[in-house]
Amino acid sequence: MNKIVFGVDVGGTTVKLGVFTADGTVIEKWEIPTRTEESGSHILPDVAESILRKIDEMGYDKENIIGVGIGTPGPVQPNGVVRRAVNLGWGYMNLVEILENLVGLPVKAGNDANVAALGEMWKGGGQGFSDIVAVTLGTGVGGGVIVQGKLVAGATGSGGEIGHINVEENEEEACGCGCKGCLEQYSSATGVVRLARKRLAMDDKPSMLREGELSARSIWDAVKAGDEVAIEVAERFGHYLGKCLAGVAAVVNPEAIVVGGGMSKAGEIMFEYIKPAYQRFSFHATKDVQFKLAQLGNDAGIYGAAKLVIGDK
Amino acid sequence: MNKIVFGVDVGGTTVKLGVFTADGTVIEKWEIPTRTEESGSHILPDVAESILRKIDEMGYDKENIIGVGIGTPGPVQPNGVVRRAVNLGWGYMNLVEILENLVGLPVKAGNDANVAALGEMWKGGGQGFSDIVAVTLGTGVGGGVIVQGKLVAGATGSGGEIGHINVEENEEEACGCGCKGCLEQYSSATGVVRLARKRLAMDDKPSMLREGELSARSIWDAVKAGDEVAIEVAERFGHYLGKCLAGVAAVVNPEAIVVGGGMSKAGEIMFEYIKPAYQRFSFHATKDVQFKLAQLGNDAGIYGAAKLVIGDK
Incomplete structure (x- = not known):
């Protein structure tokens, strides 16, 4: 048996x-x-x-x-x-x-x-690797760090909490955790909606995002359709996420970064916005990391x- | 035998x-x-x-x-x-x-x-802990991450390279690695000298640092003597190091952070400048980390x- x-x-x-x-x-x-x-x-x-x-x-x-x-x-x-x-x-x-x-x-x-x-790592987008950083882009930004095949749980069980790394000292609104400027405020599904709302309020530039309900999905659909305002939002999303992941990679130097969560349904296009900042801010020995989409969903x-x-x- | x-x-x-x-x-x-x-x-x-x-x-x-x-x-x-x-x-x-x-x-x-x-971790400032982040403040900023008693070497041997995490997007001078805004540019021994030089050039405010040779040691001596310009420099040093360590702690959630390297001879006073930023930027479950001085020197x-x-x- x-x-x-x-x-x-x-x-x-x-x-x-x-x-x-x-x-x-x-x-x-x-x-x-x-x-x-x-x-x-x-x-x-x-x-x-x-x-x-x-x-x-x-x-x-x-x-x-x-x-x-x-x-x-x-x-x-x-x-x-x-x-x-x-x-x-x-x-x-x-x-x-x-x-x-x-x-x-x-x-x-x-x-x-x-x-x-x-x-x-076992059966999804990180298969074949033993050192990965996984990022979950959902309502918040979650994460998990795996070193030599083992989870980094952390001393108090908070390993991989990369959604709460500060990426913007000048933020004025508070994150759910109480701090200001956490990655989650820019790169979660709610974060990109927040960025889009702020961008739309800045001026009257025409955008698909002014019609219908604003959601992470409608934003990525507009990015794919070439909407300039949506692209600006995607650039800020990617700037902060790429910069933050470059910092995470300097700490644990993974083979691959696996991006999942509800927002990852947008697909490979996200990487076009994450990689430039990752390359700009990463230490040379960590530049060859592979970006992979998560595969197992829920x-x-x-x-x-x-x-x-x-x-x- | x-x-x-x-x-x-x-x-x-x-x-x-x-x-x-x-x-x-x-x-x-x-x-x-x-x-x-x-x-x-x-x-x-x-x-x-x-x-x-x-x-x-x-x-x-x-x-x-x-x-x-x-x-x-x-x-x-x-x-x-x-x-x-x-x-x-x-x-x-x-x-x-x-x-x-x-x-x-x-x-x-x-x-x-x-x-x-x-x-x-074995015989110095991190004794008794199995999850630590060690920072070496010398000519550069080096680091080492230990999880459950084991080194995180990283996929290409660059685990713990925390000196090259970006902490300031607006930096105009380049780090030795080619990027701009690395922690090393602010919190290494050469980094604090650079900060002091720039601060001294800003105005004519009297300071002990205007006499004799400028070094990490002379800066920390001036901090201990209450020199206001030196204290401003220490505040910037601590701001960037504390913020960066808060980010590192969100990734691996250590029990202790051990600070060593030549500049750590300044002693516990450094922690007065690191801890406020650490507390400001850290995720709640990582706030209780212990700051320790390295003990083994060279x-x-x-x-x-x-x-x-x-x-x-």
Whole structure:
């Protein structure tokens, strides 16, 4: 009997689950709702119940199960301690201990963006590399750093928080984190909408963006259509992201940078705006990095969570 | 017979060597000249000869020697490949293979600033931590990143090159690397002298710095004496270094930041100028990092080189 492994990705509204073979073939994936009521106290029992039921259905013994990997929002310390996860209602707890007790299997946990990075390295856009930086361009900017095949979780579980690197000292509006000038304020999906709104308010230059609803998607569609205002917005997006990634590359010197998240659906065109700033600001020995698109979409988390518990095995 | 290990630190004028017990007690240390003539082709044979003579003197058999660790300037790939080391005259070669053939012992190699960081973690200012960022403030700004006790060498051997992170887009002068606005241009020993010269040229405000020779030392002495112009210079030094370290901390989330290099002789007073910017620009989960002074001075390289070959043993 081949060994199997579970990957779990806890989001604010749904929990994604997957069961994989040890070589990363997905056998089945499914979702359950995330019950955030009562301080999120149902979430881990719901996950455990769903996993135990699946094991039963599949007719597996526990000896043939490698374990359960789980990714959750917010900092997760390498030992499994979560101090607070606002979206889920969680306060201080040891996620790994609790889930191990509930499922009776080895558990490994990590931050969701970090775990997604690991998934992309294993089976997505970062396949074939062992040193990558993954960037997730969604509502915010998340990230994950992988060195020699291993996640850099960080001392307090905040490795790869590149969305909160300062890229503009002169910013006057505050980021969600309280600081001013974080990468997230320019290069997330909400960031480019903010940049576009500010640009449109500056003058009356004609633009497709003045019609219909403004969104990251409408902005990239306008860029592709050659809209000059949208292109200016894309240039600022790319300037800050490219500069920031050049700095990140000076720290960990990756082989590849994998760009994912909802906004990455815009495709390779993003790289035309990121690369010039990356080349301008990067140290010579880091200039040859490869830019890759993420490939696993919303499944990156379950793949990475499974890989987290498989480790180097 | 206790096992021993050699640590070698190759500099532009001298090679430092040390022989250590496996627990990091130095048995003896010495130096030989670095012969950079003839493309640096004598350097590794000189090192090997010096080590073999020491082994002979000490009456050791090779079975009782763990190996030789070596730190050299410039990028060193994890497999030992050096593409070029200008200061030493070296072109492309595999440092590890060559030295292993010469000494007949296992060899591990790394970039000198990275290796010094490992030394500080093992026996210096970073003792007791397993996740540190080390910054070396000398003629340039070097760095080393250690994650879970292991050096982050990087894909092309340029991990920890934090001196070349852009911290000022509006800089007009070029850094030695060719870019404009690198941390090194503000926070190295030569960087603070440059800042002071520019500040002094701005107006006629009285300052101790207008007398005698300007150096990093004279600037920090003036800061300690309350000289207002020197304090302005220290504030700019600290602003850029603190901001940059906040960014680095968002990437790898260390427990401690260890500051060394010639300029660190100024002591704890530097932290008064670094910490405000660090706190202003850092992500909340990274604010509790500890700032430590390096302790091993010029010996950090030989300690770290020894630790490199000992590994987790």
